Amino acid sequence: MSVGYVLAGFAIMLALMLLGLPIAAAMAAVGIVGGMLAYGLPFMNSIAPVVWGVHNDNLLTAIPMFVLMGELLLRSGIADRMFGALAAWLGRLPGGLLHTGVGCSAVFVATSGSSVATAATIGTVALPSLHQRGYPMHLSLGSIAAGGTLGILIPPSVNMIVYGSITDTSIGQLFIAGIVPGLLLTGCFMLYIVAHSLLTGDARRETAVPLRERLRLLKDLVPPAVVFLVVMGSLYGGIATTTESAALGVMVSLFFTWRSGRLRWTLLQHCFVQTAKTSGMILLIITTAFVLNLTISLTGVADTMTQWVTSFGLTPVQMLLALMVFYFILGMFMDVLSMMVATIPITFPIVAHLGVDPVWFGIFIVLMCELGMITPPVGMNLFVVHGIRPDRGGIRDAMWGAVPYVLIMLAFTLLLIAAPGIATWLPAQMRG
Secondary structure (H helix, E strand, C coil), X not given: XXXXXXXXXXXXXXXXXXXXXXXXXXHHHHHHHHHHHHHCHHHHHHXXXXXXXXXXXXXXXXXXXXXXXXXXXXXXXXXXXXXXXXXXXXXXXXXXXXXXXXXXXXXXXXXXXXXXXXXXXXXXXXXXXHHHCCCCHHHHHHHHHHHHHHHHCCCCXXXXXXXXXXXXXXXXXXXXXXXXXXXXXXXXXXXXXXXXXXXXXXXXXXXXXXXXXXXXXXXXXXXXXXXXXXXXXXXXXXXXXXHHHHHHHHHHHHHHHHXXXXXXXXXXXXXXXXXXXXXHHHHHHHHHHHHHHHHHHHHCHHHHHHHHHHCCCCCHHHHHHHHHHHHHHXXXXXXXXXXXXXXXXXXXXXXXXXXXXXXXXXXXXXXXXXXXXXXXXXXXXXXXXXXXXXXXXXXXXXXXXXHHHHHHHXXXXXXXXXXXXXXXXXXXXXXX
């Protein structure tokens, strides 16, 4: 198959998505039509085993479990208490509660695995306090939107499971690889807040809280810490598989929801319905992605694209820099999940041919997809935080507030390319 046909098919799929056709429908249309044109009606007989195989994959069962875990912690009031505890510890830094929003996001994402849910939850808790204390709204919105992007980098991450299922990469290795980059990126965000506060002369700090009170508030950080340790500890201790560790996380989340006094049938019903909606959407997209992958595999698209790209003689670093530009532009118009499932089947074989580590590339993909969450015009986190802001300003505040964090993430991605050990060192130690 010629490169022209491949690019045309990819362009048609993107056009259908931009025109408003559901992501799953766009991928299914291109995959089925492409397969039919190449092999005729017999191609349809190949689809059923693929769909059956996807929905009988034990690994993908972890997705609804992690979604449910996040929903339970979201509705149990843990985020409110967590914000208060971190405010007592981080409020004295230059920038005050802006640090609390980023820090709270980093802690909460370790239990929710969703960027949008994190931005919505922390934004609902933090933005009224920030507005009441007179923090500039563009700084507040930008920090919360950027903090939410950590949701697909710090484990457990649903997007890492999607990447791992498409590329047959170890989910456990991906999870552990995301910890160091996630913590470093959180530190970069907070360092920017300190620098901006000092350089602009607006180094506001919150009132000091006595040490005894701060120590007492640490108990409010116990639930997310325990959930994270149970999930990651059972996974890396060899006690449980990815799906079983997710189930253990759900059980611990149920316990903390019960301890909070909010465990009611109405809460469970809401969590189950939301989990079903989110999981159904994700699994439908994954299913159609595998149908598209079938067409790509049978028609030799991946081999064709690999040969075409490698004919340019690009080094791995040059290829990754080109992919940075590609994903940055694509992230302005597509959401994270659709961007991943539509491009990974084509880009992964190319970088694998160049010798790029699949676990490292997973972190790279996640970072670039994170950018799409805060780059206009389709940055989902921007619209989430704008929708819950306590005043009546325009969306421009969120967009301008996110610009410094976009630059930080681009610089951090360049650092990751220059020093791949940031992502690969910890998994190597765990393997050892």
